[in-house]
Amino acid sequence: MPEVLTAPVVMTGDQALTDGAVVVGDTTVEWVGPALELPAQYAAAPLSDYPGSTIMPGLIDSHVHLGFDGGRNPAARTRGETNAQQLVLMLHNARDLLGVGVTTARDLGGRVFFPWSLVMPLPRAWPAGRGWWSLRWTGSVPRGTCGW
Numbered sequence: 001m002p003e004v005l006t007a008p009v010v011m012t013g014d015q016a017l018t019d020g021a022v023v024v025g026d027t028t029v030e031w032v033g034p035a036l037e038l039p040a041q042y043a044a045a046p047l048s049d050y051p052g053s054t055i056m057p058g059l060i061d062s063h064v065h066l067g068f069d070g071g072r073n074p075a076a077r078t079r080g081e082t083n084a085q086q087l088v089l090m091l092h093n094a095r096d097l098l099g100v101g102v103t104t105a106r107d108l109g110g111r112v113f114f115p116w117s118l119v120m121p122l123p124r125a126w127p128a129g130r131g132w133w134s135l136r137w138t139g140s141v142p143r144g145t146c147g148w
Contacts, residue, residue, distance in 0.1 A: 002023050003024050004022070005048050005049075006047065006050065006055075008020075008054070009054040012032055018034075024057075057103075059103065059104075060104045061102045063106060064107055065108060066093045
């Protein structure tokens with residue numbers, strides 16, 4: 001049977017819902033939206049409220065290189081770009097990830113500590129430890145990750 005989870009903030013791939021709800025089935029997220037718009041078929045489902053919390057139904061990608069493109073030699077391309085060019089590519093790649101449901105990603109390489117610059121243009125993002133960035137919650141890796 002599905003369960004309804006509610007919280008003051010529910011993050012979707014492209015927006016933050018105020019007073020949102022998430023319906024979780026056995027293996028999938030069945031519905032996400034404002035709690036007041038919860039479909040009638042879930043009215044009798046068990047409800048768990050998480051006051052003061054944010055719910056982020058989403059995926060975790062534990063190995064990304066935000067500063068790389070899909071080309072044949074991304075490292076060479078990266079070396080030839082300015083920090084501003086890299087930041088634009090990283091921001092674009094982060095938003096692409098968020099748009100397909102990835103809410104937390106671990107950047108495994110690029111210019112030393114440069115991925116942390118990405119946090120500034122994303123209003124709900126912050127670094128969550130050396131070598132990690134998160135769109136809402138924290139995590140960390142002792143002593144960093146490859147190349148750091």
